Amino acid sequence: MFERGKKDDNGTGDTDSGSTGTQGFLGSVGAKPAVREKGTAIIGRSIQINGDLRGNEDLRIEGDVSGTVELRNSSLTIGKEGKVRADVFAKSIAVDGTTEGDLYATERVVVHVNARVNGNIIAPRVGIEEGARFKGSIEMDQEAVDKALGKSSRKAAAADTSGRTDDKAPDSKAAPKKVAKESGAGLNTRAGAA
Amino acid sequence: MPVSTIRTPVAGLAGDSAALNAPLFRLLTDRLADGRRRAILDLGAATTPMLDLLGRSPCRVEIADLGSDRELEQVNAAEPDAVIAAADALLPARREDSRFDAIFCWDIPNHLNRQGLTALMTAVAARAGPGAVAHMLIYYSAGTMPARPGRFVPTADARLVDNAAAAGTIDAPRYSPEELDRLMGGFAIDSARLLANGMQEFLFRLPGGHGSNGL
DSSP states (O other): OOBOOOOOTTSSOOOOTTOOOOOOSTTOTTOOOOOOOTTOEEEOTTOEEEEEEEOSSOEEEOSEEEEEEEEEEEEEEEOTTOEEEEEEEEEEEEESSEEESOEEEEEEEEEOTTOEEESOEEOSEEEEOTTOEEEEEEEOBHHHHHHHTTOOOHHHHHHHHTTOOGGGSOOTTTOOTTGGGSOOTTOOOOOOOO | OBOEEOOOOOSSOTTOTTOBOOHHHHHHHHHHTSSOOEEEEESSOOOHHHHHHHTTSOEEEEEOOOTTSSHHHHHHHSOTTTHHHHHHTTSOOOOTTSOEEEEEOTTGGGGSOHHHHHHHHHHHHTTEEEEEEEEEEEEOSOSEEESSOOOEEEOTTSOEEEOOOOOOEEEOOOOOHHHHHHHSTTOEEEEEEEOTTSEEEEEEEOSOSTTTTOO
């Protein structure tokens, strides 16, 4: 569906945030040859998508996306030109552009220096580069993150049944409706050093 | 268990000779590291070192990022009957189920006029729980201050480095402790220290709670 490059050497799908110059959506009339990026599909900067975007491959957005973005087992990069007005669910999320909506990642969220993020971040690992503009909340409680991401937690379950107080409950606003339907089995939400 | 942060580039951290020793900041962040879950409001910009410091205990951190916006100017310029609404619009929505236990104001209050400061802190108080604590840095000795709010980043040992770019100077309001006590929208002075750079560091506290928040 998307413009596609070859897989990178380490298979992570990580992209170089500085390597812009994307030429647009696959099939664009008169488009120059696609700029290959490391194993990542690309939504070019002339593309606007309004609706639910789902997939199972790494994706870079340089265009304008509104709605919902779900890449449960893949990485999403919102490039410098990218504008996303959506709740985003992915394995990892890197933001160089602009987002408005909540960011849910089962591994990590990184907000780079020129990014503008307006929304909440729910991820086991979070990085905010100096100079980035971020307004919203960051959940710094692994238990609450696990619950919001739909990962079962024996400790959380025990706490839920022992009458914990409201202020200790995971952020109800943060609970992703769509993600919570799934068990999250196989997703790695273990915190660890970068 | 807290989540972990990812190392990101930050200038002028550990070992920086310009790092400011701020004992009340250290006291508050140490108390916040007692393992209890809390809700924290940071009026400044998000930085990974601050998240590291706060992430020693489970918490929800709300980032308002007021320091580099023109929003403060809008509060300062608001008519008296509109200033509360203007200040309210700068802050996250109220959540009755998760009121803030601690608020980091940095030096932002210096960049608000008296009416604006009261409006902002009234709006903060409306989102805070009983006994909530607010930390603040006030230009006190010097007659001038940077024209834009600082961008304070804590070191690993809870000293503060101001990474804001130079932007000229303006007159400092030099709020006295007595005046601040009147202007803080219900927060009262808990403790104060004069810092080496001539700023005064304050902890303010909302009444009530009887110490139940552990701060």
